[in-house]
Amino acid sequence: MILPIAQLGQPVLRRMASEVTPAEIASPEFQRLIDDMLETVTAAKGAGLAGPQVFQSKRLFVAGVLPAPEGRPQPLTVFINPRIVQHAEQRLFAWEGCLSFVELLVLVPRWASVRIEFLDRQGQPRTLDLEGWPARVVQHEYDHLDGVLTLDRTPSTRYIVKASEIKAANEELTRATERETT
Ligand code: NI
Numbered sequence: 001m002i003l004p005i006a007q008l009g010q011p012v013l014r015r016m017a018s019e020v021t022p023a024e025i026a027s028p029e030f031q032r033l034i035d036d037m038l039e040t041v042t043a044a045k046g047a048g049l050a051g052p053q054v055f056q057s058k059r060l061f062v063a064g065v066l067p068a069p070e071g072r073p074q075p076l077t078v079f080i081n082p083r084i085v086q087h088a089e090q091r092l093f094a095w096e097g098c099l100s101f102v103e104l105l106v107l108v109p110r111w112a113s114v115r116i117e118f119l120d121r122q123g124q125p126r127t128l129d130l131e132g133w134p135a136r137v138v139q140h141e142y143d144h145l146d147g148v149l150t151l152d153r154t155p156s157t158r159y160i161v162k163a164s165e166i167k168a169a170n171e172e173l174t175r176a177t178e179r180e181t182t
Helices: 022-026 028-043 133-145 163-181
Strands: 048-050 060-063 077-087 091-096 104-111 113-119 125-131 160-162
Touching: 022 028, 028 048, 028 060, 048 133, 060 133, 077 133, 091 133, 104 133, 104 163, 113 133, 125 133, 160 163
Parallel strands: none
Antiparallel strands: 048 060, 060 077, 077 113, 091 104, 104 160, 113 125
């Protein structure tokens, strides 16, 4: 079932989500929630979707972070009670969208690589080492579990733009960067 996505302003997006217990993971209701979140993020063509975004204040998210097999869609990974246990020193900036406010893009710094520990949907412990875009996606989704949005992460409100105007914003940013470096 496709779930309604909480839009910016909904208090659930600002709450600290709760850890999920082993008994809850095993429950049919929770397994159905996972299936619904997978269906919802696929339908919305999102890179990831966190529990609070579907009005469930629980520490889980689904995200496409593994390479797609030849000619197949990218697989989605289920992260329950995730923890970012290591990260690179270097931070990189990129524009990020969010299914809770698709009208906007926000320029956000993220660690270049992360190690994330989590439980899979069977409740088994897993570890993934991610870099580049997948590392960015899990940091974005992880933030949702703490009630943190890209809007809080950007160093300047100037880096919040309408998605429709991204080309003009990027051109201006490139010009500004060139001015700084020459
Ligand atoms: Ni988001």
